[in-house]
Amino acid sequence: DAGVIQSPRHEVTxxxxxxxxxxxxxxxxxxxxxxxxxxxxxxxxxxxxxxNVPIDDSGMPEDRFSAKMPNASFSTxxxxxxxxxxxxxxxxxxxxxxxxxxxxxxxxxx
Amino acid sequence: xxxxxxxxxxxPVFEEAPVELRCNYSSSVSVYLFWxxxxxxxxxxxxxxxLSGSTLVKGINGFExxxxxxxxxxxxxxxxxxxxDTAEYFCAVExxxxxxxxxxxxxxxxxx
Numbered sequence: 001d002a003g004v005i006q007s008p009r010h011e012v013t014x015x016x017x018x019x020x021x022x023x024x025x026x027x028x029x030x031x032x033x034x035x036x037x038x039x040x041x042x043x044x045x046x047x048x049x050x051x052n053v054p055i056d057d058s059g060m061p062e063d064r065f066s067a068k069m070p071n072a073s074f075s076t077x078x079x080x081x082x083x084x085x086x087x088x089x090x091x092x093x094x095x096x097x098x099x100x101x102x103x104x105x106x107x108x109x110x
Numbered sequence: 111x112x113x114x115x116x117x118x119x120x121x122p123v124f125e126e127a128p129v130e131l132r133c134n135y136s137s138s139v140s141v142y143l144f145w146x147x148x149x150x151x152x153x154x155x156x157x158x159x160x161l162s163g164s165t166l167v168k169g170i171n172g173f174e175x176x177x178x179x180x181x182x183x184x185x186x187x188x189x190x191x192x193x194x195d196t197a198e199y200f201c202a203v204e205x206x207x208x209x210x211x212x213x214x215x216x217x218x219x220x221x222x
């Protein structure tokens with residue numbers, strides 16, 4: 001298994017632009033999590049899904065953030081419009097017995 | 111709500127010395143506990159986990175942790191560290207809502 005796959009690995013965008021981060025979980029894992037990592041706040045859980053259904057989005061910072069999981073093999077995290085303070089590493093993880101993390105997307109908003 | 115506190119933000123040690131990274135959690139119910147390691151510019155890798163049973167848990171790379179329910183602690187230890195252990199270490203607890211909550215991390219620096 002290739003593990004949890006995130007794309008892109010790096011994203012640099014200008015303030016105000018829309019950003020879409022992608023995640024492919026491990027096949028058979030029925031839960032998916034989006035985390036954000038910053039120096040100031042550490043690892044924060046943004047949202048998680050069970051069986052493609054959003055269960056808890058209380059960590060989503062603002063309405064500018066949205067996440068979808070249209071099927072069991074794909075999820076997106078969208079930021080629109082992006083702001084410099086959104087700069088962070090965004091991790092996706094899937095769970096099926098244990099948690100497996102992707103390599104992350106490093107987002108820089110200038 | 112459950113929370114995790116890592117008591118040291120940075121721990122410098124010399125190579126081949128022992129190390130302990132401290133983690134305390136708060137929870138009124140049974141929890142599952144984890145330690146993850148993050149090498150520079152990489153994702154998180156599971157070191158070990160406590161789900162139930164023996165309170166001493168052995169993980170990869172020679173690490174072990176001890177679950178202490180009375181002290182609500184789950185400290186990570188290694189008897190002899192190597193330069194390659196330089197990384198950030200995260201303690202985490204899985205809550206009753208089945209989501210993983212992380213501590214702030216401890217940066218372990220190994221000096222030759």
